[in-house]
Amino acid sequence: MNSLRNSVRLVGNLGMDPEVKTFDTNKKLARLSLATSESYKNEKGERVTDTQWHNLVIWGAQAQIAGDLLKKGDEIVIEGRLNNRSYIDKDGNKKYTSEIVVNEFLKTSNRN
Numbered sequence: 001m002n003s004l005r006n007s008v009r010l011v012g013n014l015g016m017d018p019e020v021k022t023f024d025t026n027k028k029l030a031r032l033s034l035a036t037s038e039s040y041k042n043e044k045g046e047r048v049t050d051t052q053w054h055n056l057v058i059w060g061a062q063a064q065i066a067g068d069l070l071k072k073g074d075e076i077v078i079e080g081r082l083n084n085r086s087y088i089d090k091d092g093n094k095k096y097t098s099e100i101v102v103n104e105f106l107k108t109s110n111r112n
Contacts, residue, residue: 006081008100010054011108012036014074018058020067030063032056032070034078034100055099057083062105069107077106 015033022028034054042048056078058066070076080102089095 007079008082009077009079010034010036010100011075011077012054014070014072014076015053017072018063018067018070020063028060028063028067030056030058030066032058032066034076055097056080056102057099058102058105062102066105070105075108077108078102079104 012034015035018030018032020028020030032055034056035051036054037049037051039047039049078100080100082098083101084096084098086094086096
C-alpha cells in the first residue's frame, strides 16, 4: 500500500511537444503539459467541458523515448507522483509549482 500514498494516474492529451534537455552528466529531462477534460451538463442542460492542465516531468532514458515518440495532441496514459516545489524567479519572487514526476507512460493514439 505504500505505493498508493503519492500516486497519480491520468489519461489526457499532450498540449505541447516534449522539451528534452540533456545535462552535463548526460542525464535527460523531458517537460510536457497534459490536458485532462471532463464533460457534464449544467443546470440549464448545456454541455460544459472543464479542462485541467498538468505539468509533467520525465527523467532518464524515458525522457529521450518521450522526446522521440510523443507529439502535441497525442493521447497518453501516465503513472507517477505529485511533486510540489518552490523556486526564486528572475525578479527575486518566490514561486510555487506542482508537477507530476512520471514513472511510466503509454501512448494510446496513433497519429501520423
